[in-house]
Amino acid sequence: MTPENPRERLLEAAGEIFAEKGFKGATVRDIIDRAGVNIAAVNYYFRDKKSLYIETVKHAACGESEDAHLAWAPGTPPAEKLRDLIRFQLLKLLDPSRPAWLSRLIMRELTQPSAACAELVREYIEPRSKVLLGILRELLPPGTPRRKLYLTAFSIVGQCHFYCSHKPIIRLLLGEDEYQRLDPATLAEHITQFTLRALGA
Amino acid sequence: MTPENPRERLLEAAGEIFAEKGFKGATVRDIIDRAGVNIAAVNYYFRDKKSLYIETVKHAACGESEDAHLAWAPGTPPAEKLRDLIRFQLLKLLDPSRPAWLSRLIMRELTQPSAACAELVREYIEPRSKVLLGILRELLPPGTPRRKLYLTAFSIVGQCHFYCSHKPIIRLLLGEDEYQRLDPATLAEHITQFTLRALGA
């Protein structure tokens, strides 16, 4: 499971800890402790903590991109593609069994950008935003202005990310029992229906 | 403008700096520097950094609550109330002239909750969530289940908060020019229309 390569082990451990505590909150001793390597390895394989962080974010984004190959048969109705996309995104954001630190690390980078942010947008955000915008172009009447496409995309992604970024508040508002009943499939269905009606489909 | 009371000055300065850098990222020397007081004042007026943080969040939430008195004449159509609510929220989230650190501090607490979180939800979140839920009860058919009300509320708030929490990414995606054109009024109108259509109004 865990790789032998110290460099890889550092990236894995750093991903978990940076995601959990943020850049400042995480200490290199925490990281090398979980990775099971000597502290000098940070300086040896990466130059310093900051470089380790940037490489970690890129590593996480790269690992996330792999499983994102949503491909539909030609002729698939755009509404169905939208539903798939939303469901897929929510599953990735909320499924606790998957290595959640990937999404959380990315989410953290999005809200408190560092040097890794621009690169992350280029490698990770833009490709999948292109997919969503493509679907919306099919759903909305031809000639819809670019701005409207983006605003609609933001409305969709905003709904999805809310359940991830505001998780603790939702839990407090709904109560633990009710919160447990919010499975990703239910949420995806709600957001899809909400969005499709908003688009007049 | 700035109060004479060292305690108040500390709360103001701490609000700005905690909002900007988070709890770990902010240093007490940063704070006492901006407040213009001696470092011993932190220990004197509050016990330590953590207590200062909790008091700061409560202080900020309290200050925010004051101007939240959205009162409508009886008989106002719920769609109009919704528009007002969304516009008001977006203005508070995005207007750079206002002391933005209030919202940002609260946002930060929501996504990375600490000891101050539960109290914040009780004092700050629940009251205004009640307002929104009340409007939705008017908009949606009677007998709509509680869960559906909440999901709808999350869809609305999620759309609004997205522009605040993902601001850097939006800027990168749209480009600086296009981003500058996104004034709160435009966004509020989009979200309102999007939501009203989704609700079939």
Place this chain on the structure above:
DNA sequence: TTGCTTTTGAAACGCTTGTTTCATATAATT
């Protein structure tokens, strides 16, 4: 083996952090 490079380990170095100390200044009380 020998000699060289690459990798690891334990320790220490500065530096910054939150916190404390204590002497002094200011205000309040009698």
Place this chain on the structure above:
DNA sequence: AATTATATGAAACAAGCGTTTCAAAAGCAA
């Protein structure tokens, strides 16, 4: 005015931080 309580200031503290050092270990070519 004298005395006590309150507030401030400058300095230092101990702990934790990122980073560096350097010698020993491991890998590898000749």
